[in-house]
Amino acid sequence: MSIEDEIRGKRTSSTKWRKYSQDVIPAWIADMDLGIAPVIAAELTQRIESGDLGYPCADIETNFLDAFADRYIGKFNTALDPRLGLVSTDVVQSIVISILTLTNPNEGVIVQTPIYPPFLQSVVDTGRRLRENPLLQTEGSWEMNFAELETLAREPDTTLLLLCSPHNPTGRVFTQTELVKVAEICSRNNVLVVADEIHCDIVFEPNYHIPFASISPEFASNVITMTSATKSFNIAGLRCSVVHFGSQDLKSRYEFYDSHVRGSISSLAMLAATAAWQKGDSWLKSTLSTLQSNRDLLTQFINNNHFGLKYNQPQGTYLAWLDFRDTRASESPQELLLNEARIALSPGPDFGKSGKGWARLNFATRPEILEEILRRIDATFS
Ligand SMILES: Cc1ncc(COP(=O)(O)O)c(C=O)c1O
Structure with missing residues (x-):
């Protein structure tokens, strides 16, 4: 299945994946697309199965x-x-x-x-x-x-x-x-x-x-x-x-x-x-390693871009505060990327007056989906 088809077919019950239409990759609200720890699933299943x-x-x-x-x-x-x-x-x-x-x-x-x-x-x-x-x-x-x-x-x-x-x-x-x-x-x-x-x-x-x-x-x-x-x-x-x-x-x-x-x-x-x-720390450790390599991928992308996108690499969280002020999306990056790249970020002005020209990206997703997000951003500005 292509990544585009996977994204179109992915309809969880979370607001992250339901708010926008099916061709949009959601990278806004702070949920991860990385499943849950088996110990949590086991705990919930056991309680439900025993009524x-x-x-x-x-x-x-x-x-x-x-x-x-x-x-x-x-x-x-x-x-x-x-x-x-x-x-x-x-x-x-x-x-x-x-x-x-x-x-x-x-x-x-x-x-x-x-x-x-x-x-x-x-x-x-x-x-x-x-x-x-x-x-x-x-x-x-x-x-x-x-x-x-x-x-x-x-x-x-x-x-x-x-x-x-x-x-x-x-x-x-x-x-x-x-x-x-x-x-x-x-x-x-x-x-x-x-x-x-x-x-x-x-x-x-x-x-x-x-x-x-x-x-x-x-x-x-x-x-x-x-x-x-x-x-x-x-x-x-x-x-x-x-x-x-x-x-x-x-x-x-x-x-x-x-x-x-x-x-x-x-x-x-x-x-x-x-x-x-x-009991969830081994799951957390492997999830953190995915998040860190996603963050590093994003850093590499931003270091190499030629259209003015900047950010300060986050030390924690799976959120990236992206500075679009020197790009052609400076007026409203969230809107432009939603309309042109079909990616949903969180609008910078929601985070305070200084947020104009900024947008927040949630990179807690599968690396293949993050790569598609970055490919779409690149295509929008290139
Ligand atoms: C700093 C911070 N506080 C609180 C929340 C939301 O927590 P809750 O769902 O428990 O209200 C978030 C969610 O992203 C957050 O980033």
Whole structure:
């Protein structure tokens, strides 16, 4: 079967593959086209085949939170108390609830743009003030603007920083030195930090993820950590994540919205995430190697292109933040590539004001499909 026929025939139930018409290659929303770990399939199949789908017993949630804490200590050397964790439907929900319960209307919330669009929406939708702290583009990388971060944090009404680490869409994996500076600034200015670490496992060597909660023992009680197995293990459709609080006080404030309002999580989702964290690492390792070689292929393509496309190679995530400003697609790259190349990227302006002329590409697909994406981009500009 040709790759074109394969793409036309590929109709999963995911929004990634359903949103656009059948000749379009979807490279937008952050799902992978790389299947799931056999341990997850086995866990789900076993529960379904045995008809074991009653209301979940408390152990399922406890085991899920223990698996999360075991992973943070085992993989990231960070001790988190599972009793200060909660299961949540998804990370975006936890962000919105954190803003609603841990800040007041009209207070300022800092986000580091360009940024995963729900960060922006959640601040605006909850009636808080958006304080943008754009990342600075340096030769080959992205850096935080600490001077400006300090200025924004010092504003008397600023109470929260939404940190995305690793960072979507730039793929930056922040270093200890950078995170220490963030903690110092936020500590000096009494700013809480929500650390969205959903991409913590998708990090390419020699980079490594450092949980923000591990950065400063003095500041750790002001950190709310969010993550999930859904991104690393490709199970976003199951809807399940974890939110962990640096103190009982933060947790109690968050629980102003009780579980009837927040919604309860399906047993299958918690069991799948637990199985992934406890037994999925060999699958994750081989998936990471595919992602890294895809990223390298993309880097090679961008280094060799003659039509002005640029990017800073991501250190983590399977997302590439592509700079089309010097190409003929500078006005609206997402639209032009959808219309002319039949590829669906995520539009840059969704990630903040600075996103005009940019688009985000999801390269978590089979290498043959990525090659076809790159062939189509090349043909569009050549
Ligand atoms: C940084 C970040 N946070 C959160 C999410 C979404 O997580 P959830 O589906 O759990 O809301 C994504 C999805 O791409 C993401 O990139």
